[in-house]
Amino acid sequence: MNSENASVSLSNIKKCYGTVTAIENLSLEIPEGEIVTLLGPSGCGKTTTLRIIAGLEQATGGEIYIGQENVTHQSATYRNVAMVFQSYALFPHMNVLENVSYGLTVSSTPKKTRKEKAFRALEMVGLTGFENRLPSELSGGQQQRVAVARAVILEPDVLLFDEPLSNLDAKLRRHVREEIRQIQQSLGLSAVYVTHDQEEAMAVSDKIVVMKDGAIAQQGTPTELYEQPQSEFIADFIGDANIIPCEIESTSGNRAVVKVSSTTLDSYAAKHISKDMKLSIQPRNIRLTHTYTPNSLAGRVQHSTYLGGHMEYLINTDAGDIFVVDAEMNEKYQKGESIHAIFEATKTILVPVEQ
Numbered sequence: 001m002n003s004e005n006a007s008v009s010l011s012n013i014k015k016c017y018g019t020v021t022a023i024e025n026l027s028l029e030i031p032e033g034e035i036v037t038l039l040g041p042s043g044c045g046k047t048t049t050l051r052i053i054a055g056l057e058q059a060t061g062g063e064i065y066i067g068q069e070n071v072t073h074q075s076a077t078y079r080n081v082a083m084v085f086q087s088y089a090l091f092p093h094m095n096v097l098e099n100v101s102y103g104l105t106v107s108s109t110p111k112k113t114r115k116e117k118a119f120r121a122l123e124m125v126g127l128t129g130f131e132n133r134l135p136s137e138l139s140g141g142q143q144q145r146v147a148v149a150r151a152v153i154l155e156p157d158v159l160l161f162d163e164p165l166s167n168l169d170a171k172l173r174r175h176v177r178e179e180i181r182q183i184q185q186s187l188g189l190s191a192v193y194v195t196h197d198q199e200e201a202m203a204v205s206d207k208i209v210v211m212k213d214g215a216i217a218q219q220g221t222p223t224e225l226y227e228q229p230q231s232e233f234i235a236d237f238i239g240d241a242n243i244i245p246c247e248i249e250s251t252s253g254n255r256a257v258v259k260v261s262s263t264t265l266d267s268y269a270a271k272h273i274s275k276d277m278k279l280s281i282q283p284r285n286i287r288l289t290h291t292y293t294p295n296s297l298a299g300r301v302q303h304s305t306y307l308g309g310h311m312e313y314l315i316n317t318d319a320g321d322i323f324v325v326d327a328e329m330n331e332k333y334q335k336g337e338s339i340h341a342i343f344e345a346t347k348t349i350l351v352p353v354e355q
């Protein structure tokens, strides 16, 4: 399939529903052939943004371009955009082949071409041989793949996904998300993918846009967001980080010595260092030992849980409880044991205190 792919550009988009502001001045670029994920908590404006790109919702302010074309006031029918929904929305009385080719029926493509394209789209999602089944005769994952084939067959400029995997169990989610990523890459489609699952976002995206309260909190590659969070919200939302109050004692470039209760620790800031900052460290970047080691906090094991591939600990310290994930498991620590929690300096990131 050789669709004309296009970039998408949103400029100062605003969306109000009566007195509710769902989107606040949002500017966003989706480069051609890339998959950009909108990630954020419930109600932050992800679906609204997607519907504005599709033309299912008109923006209250701002402009939207698909390729070179200003589509701000164009209705959905005139935009070459296809959407895959959370509930696959297949026609229950049509078989798989009819469901997939339906969009082309509407566009009056000749029957033979329709059939050829539908077979090719089904092959792409690994459903060759399922053409005559009804949706009710398919598993959830297979139905979602039919929905993807039905969107892809339209050769859209832009493909939109709104939480496409939320009805699937964990194992299938992993499998289908890899398929979606592979199809998007093999067709070089520009895509916007909405999820509230950070692992899913990291797995499928070229770029992740984290939203909060209708605005962008931070955007970047999965690595940038994970390793250089620029706010308490991102550190917590993307990395499940421990956020610990601290006082800055001295700074040198992006490096700072901070005081956490009565202990001094080395740390880094992803951007510049300001007065009010907190320490953020991900559970996997803390190591536990019995013996005193520099750059560590003294504590006591409050909980220890064995989870097969790793141990989880809750450690009680003077600076509050910290959560630790130990995947190496060289030693197991028991509840009540005194330990030292070592903070790896380069992974101990300072983030501005949330206002």
Ligand SMILES: Nc1ncnc2c1ncn2[C@@H]1O[C@H](COP(=O)(O)OP(=O)(O)OP(=O)(O)O)[C@@H](O)[C@H]1O
Binding pocket: 017, 020, 021, 022, 040, 041, 042, 043, 044, 045, 046, 047, 048, 049, 196
């Ligand atoms: N038709 C509507 N009328 C009034 N308010 C709306 C309407 N649609 C959405 N909203 C509000 O706009 C905000 C953003 O909604 P949106 O559906 O975009 O969130 P979301 O990020 O997709 O959330 P979720 O993860 O729960 O799907 C919410 O506060 C919601 O209540």
Ligand SMILES: [Mg+2]
Binding pocket: 046, 047, 048
């Ligand atoms: Mg939504």
